Every structure is written in C-alpha cells, then in structure tokens.
Amino acid sequence: MNRIHITVNGQALELPAPATLADCIGASGLAPDAVGTAVNAQFVPRARRAEHALQDGDAVFTFAPITGG
Amino acid sequence: MTFPIADLVLQSRFFLGTAGYPSPAVLQQAIAASGAEVVTVGLKRQLAHGSPPGDFYAQIRASGARLLPNTAGCRTAAEAVVLAQMARELFDTHWIKLEVVGDEYTLQPDPFELVQAASTLVREGFEVFPYCTDDLVTCQRLLDAGCRILMPWGAPIGSGQGLLNPYALRQLRARLPDVPLIVDAGIGSPRDAVQALELGMDAVLLNSAVAQAHDPVQMARAFRLGIEAGRLAWEAGIMARQDMAVATTPVTGRPFVL
Numbered sequence: 001m002n003r004i005h006i007t008v009n010g011q012a013l014e015l016p017a018p019a020t021l022a023d024c025i026g027a028s029g030l031a032p033d034a035v036g037t038a039v040n041a042q043f044v045p046r047a048r049r050a051e052h053a054l055q056d057g058d059a060v061f062t063f064a065p066i067t068g069g
Numbered sequence: 070m071t072f073p074i075a076d077l078v079l080q081s082r083f084f085l086g087t088a089g090y091p092s093p094a095v096l097q098q099a100i101a102a103s104g105a106e107v108v109t110v111g112l113k114r115q116l117a118h119g120s121p122p123g124d125f126y127a128q129i130r131a132s133g134a135r136l137l138p139n140t141a142g143c144r145t146a147a148e149a150v151v152l153a154q155m156a157r158e159l160f161d162t163h164w165i166k167l168e169v170v171g172d173e174y175t176l177q178p179d180p181f182e183l184v185q186a187a188s189t190l191v192r193e194g195f196e197v198f199p200y201c202t203d204d205l206v207t208c209q210r211l212l213d214a215g216c217r218i219l220m221p222w223g224a225p226i227g228s229g230q231g232l233l234n235p236y237a238l239r240q241l242r243a244r245l246p247d248v249p250l251i252v253d254a255g256i257g258s259p260r261d262a263v264q265a266l267e268l269g270m271d272a273v274l275l276n277s278a279v280a281q282a283h284d285p286v287q288m289a290r291a292f293r294l295g296i297e298a299g300r301l302a303w304e305a306g307i308m309a310r311q312d313m314a315v316a317t318t319p320v321t322g323r324p325f326v327l
Contacts, residue, residue, distance in 0.1 A: 009115050034126070036112065036155030041147065043154035061114055063155050065126040067096070068111025068139045069086030069226065069276030 006058045015054065022049040024060055035062040070300055072272060074249050075164065075196045075218060077135075081106045082266065083296045084137065084251065085289070086276025093128055095285055100132045103289035108134040109166055109274065111141050112156055126159075137198060139166040144179065146186035153190055165190060166220070166253075166274075167199045176226045176254075180207040184214055191215030200253050203237035205244060212248065219248055220274060223265065224255025227277045231261035235268060242269040259295030266299025267307060 004017045008028055015023060021044055025032055037044050038061045044052050054060070072079040085105035090096040100108060110129060129136065138156035143149040146169060153165045169186055171179030178201055187197050191214060199211050203221045211219060221241060224230035232238060233255065241250055252265040253274035262273045273296060282288035 030115075035115070036159045038151055038155065041151060043151045043158075045154075045158060063112045063114050063152070063159070065129070065159055066111045066113040067087040067089070067125060067129075068109050068141055069088045 004054055004056045004058075006054055006056070006060055008060045009062060010059075013060075019054045020050055021052040021054060021060065024054060025049060025062070028062070030062060035064050037062055070297060074271070075198075079106050080104075081293075081296075082272035082300055083262075083293055084109065084253075084272055084274035085134075085279065086274065087129060088276055089280040090285060093125075096280075097128070097132055098286045099279055099289040100134055102286045102293065103279070104293050105289075106134055107137050108132065109137045109139050109276070110160065111139050112152055112159065135164075136160050136162055137164050137166050138162065139200075140168050140186075143169050143186075144171070144182070145169065146182040146189065149182070149186040150189050150193075153186075153195060154193075157195070163194055164196045164198065167197050177202055177222070180204065180210075183207070184210045187211050187216050188214040198251070203234055203241060205237075205240055208241060208245065212245070217249070218251065219245070220251045220253035222254040223252050223261060224257075226254045228255050229257030229278060229281075230255050231257050232264055232268075235264065238265070238268050238270065259291045262292055263295045263299040263302075266296055267302050269303050272296075 002017050003014050004019055006013055021037060039058050072082050081104045083103050083105045084107045085103050086109045087096055138160045140149040140152040143152055149167060149169045156165060157163055167186055169179050169182040170176050183199060187199050190197050197216045198218050198220055199216055200220045201207055208219050223232040249271045251272040251274055252270045256262055256273060256275040256278050265273050279285050279288045
C-alpha cells in the first residue's frame with residue numbers, strides 16, 4: 001500500500017505512505033504553531049508530530065484559539 | 070485589593086470572558102476598562118473547509134492579560150482532558166477552566182465527568198479552575214481530587230439571572246473558608262457581582278453581562294466599580310439584617326411627653 005486514507009476534521013485526505021502527522025499538517029496548509037492536534041481523540045504534542053506515523057483510517061483533528069467565556 | 074490565587078497575587082477580582090463582543094476593538098477596550106488581569110479563551114475544532122485561523126491569539130496576547138483557556142463543548146472527561154492538553158500547548162499555560170457539560174439546556178456540569186477530569190488534569194500538572202454547580206459535596210470531591218480553586222455558578226451560562234441560590238454560595242463560603250471561590254456563570258448586572266463579593270466570594274468571572282450590554286466598555290467599567298465596592302463591603306463587615314426597626318437618633322423618648 002503506497003497511499004493512506006485518513007480524515008482531517010472530518011474531511012477525507014489521501015497521503016503517500018509512509019506519512020506522519022507533521023506531513024499531514026504540512027499538506028493541509030495549516031501553520032504548525034497555530035494549531036493543536038489530536039489523532040483518534042488523543043493529543044499529539046507539536047514536538048512529536050514528525051515521529052507520529054499515521055495509519056489508514058486515522059482521524060486527525062486540529063484546534064485553534066478562539067474567544068471564549 | 071490584592072487577590073492571591075494559584076501561586077500569583079492579582080490586583081483585580083474581575084475575570085472577564087472574551088466571547089460575543091461586537092468587534093475585536095471593543096473587546097480590547099472592555100478588557101482595559103475592566104482592569105481584569107485574567108481573561109478566558111477557548112479552542113475550536115476547525116471546519117474542513119473553513120477559512121484559515123485568524124490572529125485572535127496575537128490580539129488577545131496584546132491585551133497583556135493572563136489567559137485562562139476553557140474546555141467548552143466537552144461532555145466527557147476524556148474530551149476535556151485532550152482539550153486541556155491542547156490548550157496548554159497552544160496558549161502556553163498550565164491554567165485550565167474545566168467545563169464538562171451534562172445538559173444542553175442548562176449547560177450545567179456533569180459532576181461525575183467533572184471530578185474525573187479534574188483528577189486526571191491535577192495529576193498532569195494543571196492548575197484546574199473547575200466550573201461547577203453550588204453543590205457542596207461535588208465541590209468537596211473536586212478539592213479531594215486536588216483542585217485548589219472552585220468556580221461555582223450563579224445561574225446558567227449566559228442567562229444573566231444573577232445569583233439564583235445565594236444560600237448555597239453562603240454555605241460554600243462558610244464550609245470552605247480557605248478555598249478561593251470564583252462565581253462563574255449567570256451574572257447579569259453589577260448588582261449580581263456586588264452581591265457575590267458581599268457574600269465573601271473571592272472573585273467573579275463573567276462574559277455575557279459585559280459583551281451583551283449595549284455599551285460593553287461602559288459596562289466593564291461599571292462592573293469594575295461594583296466588584297471593588299462589594300469586596301470593600303465584605304472586608305468592612307456588613308451590619309446584621311433584622312426584622313425590627315432600631316432607632317438611630319439618640320433622643321430621650323418623645324419630645325413633649327415625660
């Protein structure tokens with residue numbers, strides 16, 4: 001298998017394998033320092049994105065700062 | 070008016086939320102008018118095809134206030150823990166306002182998930198500011214889980230109803246004399262904040278009462294004055310209420326009847 005199929009914020013994304021979370025963030029065009037990341041509802045720190053290997057079916061979610069009460 | 074809290078000493082007992090203002094400029098002016106040194110912020114999952122994240126983070130840091138991120142939107146301890154971990158990284162703070170909601174209508178916390186999340190987050194080194202109801206036993210469980218601070222509600226979030234159960238807040242104050250108590254949620258106008266401070270609450274956190282006012286900057290100023298007044302009154306020792314009248318002018322009975 002030379003491509004993996006994941007979702008990013010619910011949207012399907014195909015990446016060449018092997019792919020890390022850092023690759024995924026790069027592919028999505030998001031500034032790495034501007035978002036927090038979770039894979040399959042687990043937090044992945046920024047420093048570990050480059051070594052976090054993604055697998056078929058992984059659900060990646062990104063979060064950004066907003067106003068709040 | 071110093072306020073020791075979470076290893077800091079603040080000068081203001083006014084925590085202000087940042088949501089729902091007419092514009093970023095009004096938000097900045099309201100923060101300045103409030104004198105608040107702590108403001109709450111949130112995290113949002115991005116939409117798949119949404120616009121790129123704005124520069125809210127840069128703007129809010131420019132205010133100079135200390136940030137208190139919240140876990141709004143979470144219904145379970147697991148969700149809240151992950152959001153808190155992301156918030157710690159994104160906002161560079163170990164402070165977290167822990168919100169774990171159990172009912173969509175009242176937005177009241179799920180006490181079981183709340184205590185579980187608090188326990189996990191305390192172990193992971195967070196300073197947890199738990200948004201809770203005024204239930205004394207839940208509050209005690211949060212303290213048992215390692216929380217040093219409690220944030221009991223006045224009324225449902227955004228409802229502006231004021232303090233619906235002052236008796237319960239008085240009980241918390243009496244039973245937990247050494248715990249910082251910050252009334253969070255439901256405050257509508259300065260009199261609610263004054264009432265909270267006069268009851269001996271240590272601070273208030275409010276958002277809608279300022280953001281939804283016709284003139285949020287003026288309202289922030291009004292709240293600032295009210296919070297200072299309420300605290301001064303508490304420290305000054307308020308007179309006892311009584312049913313009977315007690316005359317004050319020291320006359321000798323009636324003027325012409327001996």
